[in-house]
Amino acid sequence: MPDTPPHGLHGLAFGGDYNPEQWPESVWQEDVRLMGEAGVTMVSVGIFSWALLEPEPGAYDFGWLDRVIDLLHEHGIRVDLGTPTVVPPAWFYRAHPDALPVSREGVRYAFGSRGAICHSSPAYREAAARITTELARRYATHPALAMWHVHNEYGVPVSACYCDTCAAHFRRWLEARYGSVEGVNEAWGTAFWGQHYTAYDQIDPPRTAPTTGNPAQQLDYRRFADATMRENFVSERDILHRLSPGIPVTTNFMTALSQCDSVDYWAWGREVDLVTNDHYLITDGRRTHVNLAMAADLTRSVAGGAPWLLLEHSTSGVNWQPRNPAKRPGEMARNSLAHVARGSEGAMFFQWRQSRRGAEKFHSSMLPHAGTDSRVWREVVRLGAGIGSLASIRGTRTVPDVAMVWDWTSWWAQGLEWRPSEDHDARERADSFYETLYDRHLTVDFAHPEADLSAYPLVVVPALYLATEAAGDNLRRYVENGGTLVVSYFSGIVDEHDAVHPGAYPGALRDVLGLTVEEWSPLGEGESVRIAGPRDASLTADVWTEFVVPRGAQTVWTYADGPAAGGPAVTRHRLGKGTAWYVSCRLDAVALDTILGDACEDAGIAPRTELAHDVEVVRRRGDGGEYLFAINHTEHDTKVPLDTPGTELLTGERTVGHLPVPAGAVRAVRLDA
Known part of the structure; x- marks a missing residue:
């Protein structure tokens, strides 16, 4: 070994x-x-x-x-x-x-x-x-x-410090990142609210102020705090690499x-x-x-x-x-x-x-x-x-089925003050999309928005408020080359400096989605709307709605009521060899399953209806062979179909045709070569 x-x-x-x-x-x-x-x-x-x-x-x-x-x-x-x-x-x-x-x-x-x-x-x-x-x-x-x-x-529990030592270090970090004070002014948009700087020593950390501070400054300070911790890790790591x-x-x-x-x-x-x-x-x-x-x-x-x-x-x-x-x-x-x-x-x-x-x-x-x-x-x-x-x-290595795009920097940016609705939460969207994929028995890889996505038949983007032009280009190429993409609302809006992309929303993702968004219309606390779809189907959405204008995309689901009544709620855009879906409202995991089911069909992913709810089936593969793990989170015994016989490692039993998994138990099968 x-x-x-x-x-x-x-x-x-x-x-x-x-x-x-x-x-x-x-x-x-x-x-x-x-x-x-x-x-x-x-x-x-x-x-x-x-x-x-x-x-x-x-x-x-x-x-x-x-x-x-x-x-x-x-x-x-x-x-x-x-x-x-x-x-x-x-x-x-x-x-x-x-x-x-x-x-x-x-x-x-x-x-x-x-x-x-x-x-x-x-x-x-x-x-x-x-x-x-x-x-x-x-x-x-x-x-x-x-x-x-x-x-x-x-x-944990402290990442960012706001002392004078950090202020001096932050200024050095900014100089290395932007090269000049004017570069900082441009990146931060300091013309707004008269925040223009003429020297580095005028710049402080984003300490408590009378009202909301500069969001680009706050975002950069989170980057700085993270990079500073990482510098200290690398310093210790390099000592250990050298001496050990x-x-x-x-x-x-x-x-x-x-x-x-x-x-x-x-x-x-x-x-x-x-x-x-x-x-x-x-x-x-x-x-x-x-x-x-x-x-x-x-x-x-x-x-x-x-x-x-x-x-x-x-x-x-x-x-x-x-x-x-x-x-x-x-x-x-x-x-x-x-x-x-x-x-x-x-x-x-x-x-x-x-x-x-x-x-x-x-x-x-x-x-x-x-x-x-x-x-x-x-x-x-x-x-x-x-x-x-x-x-x-x-x-x-674990074998994935699909990918979800996630970016910590985007999460930081979206969490800053004065966004359209405090009820919209990037992590909640990621949780809901993941839960839906989990319940479809799909193993998920996460991916940076600029990473190579070509290996995945389906990619979901639950919350990518901050999306660089490079990320937008990457997602467009993915679809053009045959991928299936699903994007949730309030994505593609700003660049790496929290500046709104020029033109209509959704900014960096307009082309791949084949639409524009003229305006957001978040819902009040406890409010919901209905969206109507194929075969007289109906789903319920809350928190968020949008005024969507198709620019090549096909309307699949329509707002049946609410501020955007009669307008597109969920769209599908054929681009090159692939397809891009857009969900402009907040759906729970059950409602999302309807949309993702159609997207999986586009991606050629068959439903895994033979597996019971809350029974995980995950594979690992490599030089050591191929292994199937079945994890039963229910109170009922179940059986998992096996396309290849093998040996169950925890009990030593041979398995052929199907794998019995008792209630609450785990089974791990080494499949025959």
Whole structure:
């Protein structure tokens, strides 16, 4: 088996964050014994240990960490070693209080939590480089080392600082980006509201002002904050590459759209040696397994389709939501193996042993407060055995069916103030389109709007408010060459500087859609309209309507009432060899299925009616063979048809013709070649 990241693993990664510093050393022997019982193959160590590793400036104490890593190695457990730069020690902040970030309102945050960092601080950058260098020199050749883990969840909870150090850094960033103050004025449209600048030192971060500030300035500041965090990651990564060659370097992402909106993961995915992700179920009443699948698909896409690693999730409940329910029996295994089906090279948790103290003491763990005589522990042991049986899938890739265009920069821009309706939410549109595709049993790749889309028969664009000319050209070529495109409302409106594209809406997407939009007419709270379609069908829309003028597009659905009554609501445009659909109102997932069903027919994607609702079927393929995962999220047994016989890896049973999947269970079949 090739030595793909993490280094030295012979199967999939299974384990979690291990924080032995929270426990007396007498507990460590019990920990490694129980890790063996659970089938743990790798743990993450040292992520929050800076204050213990460097108790005084320049004075290092690695003795305890030496003993921990040696003990893990003796028991055959690989180590994902953290650089602890997410929480500098208290002594550091006493010496450098200006390294604490400042809010947009001018309030300097205090020490006592985590992630309270001004990423522009020279003192922080120097201190982070020093501790990273010392760790690399000491552990670069340790035989247990599988991977370096830089920092922790960049952007959580603070991504942007608004202090004077950041202001100076922002000005340098602007000069490098635009070349002159006039370039900044042009990009930001500073002629509006008299905001013209004549020197860089007049430009500040977009701090709190009496009313809405310049949206282009705010958008650039988000880019700057993201780039500044990334600079710090790259600095640590390069130290590790230099001193610890051959060992992959990562940092844990949080790609789930509901959890972190301050990081452009398209850019970050290019900087890590292995994409890793943390995912926690959001228990807000929605189908949590759909959000999980979406997060996994998005993470795999950030990895360019390559295998990635789930570096954190929970065995049961978390502790930071308004309500934190426990996972039901079997749900932990379904969650874990759903990530594996969608490309993860294992399943890691936060954390190994549940803390007795601190802010996360009620967050579930692999070894809970209840100990080994508990449901969670028994499920962890069973899952470890199951993960062990899947070693042969390592290095294979998940097979996608369709693509969804997503861009973090566009999401940032759309979320700024003074948009046509506060009820329109880019993430909600992405969720609804994804849910519809999920319920059609289609595996989704996400794609940057300027990426090559030629491999996909169907591409959906749920919310692309900011679309460059290059993105518009890319989508037009995709359709001309035979692709089927579905675009939702309020897309293609502005360029990369949040400036409206010249001419009628939808700007960059006018040509591919074959229409113009004269005006938007968002609906009031609680209002809805009907749209009428073929065969006297009727659907309900809310939040948004538009006055659409076809310019080559065919009207398929019409507004039956409301502000745009009698006008086009959904259109279809034949362009070259392909077809572009436009949906000018907000439809829920059920109504979207009607439109996407027609688009799938255009794309030649047959309905998968043989599969039950809430039963996922996902394939992985590669040199290791082809694998089919079936995940049953229902309370009823089901059967999944198999076009090729194979061996079910979790039970060892042969399968021919169909695959029985019990209620709440997961099955993984290695298909015969």
